[in-house]
Amino acid sequence: RVVLALSGGVDSAVAAALLQETYGSSNNSDIGSAVLQTVHMSNWNSNTQDDDSIASCTSEQDWKDATAVAEHLRLNLTRQHFEREYWNQVFEPYVNDILRGTMGNPDIGCNVHVKFGALREFADWVLRWGWDQPPSPHYSHHNHQYQTPPPLLLAAADPSKDQSYFLSACAGYQLSNVLFPLGEYYKKENPSNDGKPTVRQLAKDYNLPNANKRESMGICFVGKRQSGFGDFLHEYLPxxxxxxxxxxxxxxxxxxxxxxxxxxxxxxxxxxxxxxxxxxxxxxxxxxxxxxxxxxxxxxxHHPALYADSLVLETVYWTAGEMPGPLQKRGRLRLQCRIRHLQPLIDCELRVELDGSLTVYFDKAVRGITPGQTAAFYALDGLLCLGGGPIERR
CATH class of the missing domain: 2.30.30 (SH3 type barrels.)
Incomplete structure (x- = not known):
């Protein structure tokens, strides 16, 4: 069986259409018997957690769009609420980090604790769907060819949409048997001239009801705020x-x-x-x-105070479950690093310190290194994401 998180956006809709071609329609009343099952996650309740009318309307519109896509593709769709998990494991820790003076990344926390945490547990144990290959609409690429345990997390074909940075803190077991249907597609323009359609073109080819929907912006599941994100956070700060x-x-x-x-x-x-x-x-x-x-x-x-040539991490989440062999053996390793989503990769050397922390030395000074943000590590010229962790200090 296959389970797909259907958000109501174009990406997950196209992912559903591609998977439907492989597994067929599953529109019947028996959820447990469906080969391809879709789930819409509600992780933020604007009616109880804040009073932003734009966010509330957007959330309900996403549900309506997801429903329309499921009906169009003749797929089962269920709506599940993970507001408690999102609040306790993602949003509240994010606010607490801010109060301590570090600016974390809730989108990364959402992937670890909700999309590849609570949702997967829900599918496994509550409905007993027995996930075989749970897919995600994220733009990444999972290498199934070598069947290597643990899995390899590869960057997407479209560098402008690559989501591997946001998945860098996920453990290998969370990514095992996961499909990334959009990993080999470009979103808007395909520069490779290989004839493969873009995601936007596929949405039109499948005649999806949300084919022209604009991309969502803002914090994961909280969305864009009418009053601005800073004012929104003030509601939760002393x-x-x-x-x-x-x-x-x-x-x-x-x-x-x-x-x-x-x-x-x-x-x-x-x-x-x-x-x-x-x-x-x-x-x-x-x-x-x-x-x-x-x-x-x-x-x-370009003031010098904005730049630093190194950073320190106390914790690193390696996709393989442990640091790379050469780093264990020699205590240092040449890799590439990214400290923000879609930022250009930076050549660096990782060194394991005596206290177990990891120091990253950059070949050239880097602007805007921020404690709390994630440093993700890549090999093979950015193709392979090895993992990442929160920046402790610079």
Whole structure:
């Protein structure tokens, strides 16, 4: 049996159509007997967890779109709620990390704990579907050819849509027997001239009811907020004990800070722009002091304070379940690193320290290294994702 998470977006709809061609339609009342089963996950309840009307409408529209796709393809669809799991294992830890001064990545946490955690457990134990090859609409590529335990996580054919960074913290067992139907497809334009249609073209060819739907934006399952993401997070953060200060890292001068709506230093990440009233040049965030509610800023996007040539990780989640053999044997290994989604890969050397931590030394200084964000590691010129972990410090 095969189970697909059907979000209501174009990607999962095309994934469903491709799988239907392989496994056939399964529109019958017996969920347990369906070869291809689709599940729509509801992980955020805007009616109880916040009052954003845009998010609430978007969530219901996604369900309607998923239903329309399932009916069009004659597939069974069930709606399951994972709000508790998302809140306890993804969103609340994300907010707690922010309060500690680190900016994590909830999309990565969602993959680990919900999409490849709670959903998989739900399918395995609650409905006893016995997943054989649970697919995901993510743009990645799983190598089944060699049947190597644990599995290999490969980058997608379309570099602009590759999702391997967001899957870098998943354990090998979570990715075992997983299909990535879109891994070999381009989303909008295919530069390879191999004649393979794009995902958008396939959506039209299959006459999918959501073929022209725009891509979703914003945090995983929370979506785009009417008031802006910063104001949305303020609903879940305690009021700061001190007024926000912007301090010039070179002169120590206190600069004009934003309005109270953006009065939390924890929400400013290294490298992002800082709006300084009356400034003749652009300022950027260098660091933040959560206890003092103070943000250090610098003038100019290429200021040396924005760059670092190394970072440290206390924990790394290797897809294979353990660090690569050469790294275990020699204590160092040349790889490539990515510290943000779709950022260009950076050549680096990994070194295992005596305390078990991992230091990453870059061949050239890197801008905007942010504690809490994930550093993902790649081999074979970015084809193979080996794993990743949260940045402890730079």
């Amino acid at each position: 009021h700061p004990l001190r007024p926000l200060q912007f301090v010039d890292v070179d002169t120590g001068a206190v600069l004009p800070a934003p309005t109270p709506k953006n009065a939390h230093a924890v929400l400013y990440t290294i490298g992002q722009g800082a709006k300084i009233s009356g400034a003749s040049e652009k300022y950027f965030v260098v660091d933040s002091d959560v206890a003092q509610n103070r943000v250090l800023v610098c003038a100019g996007t």
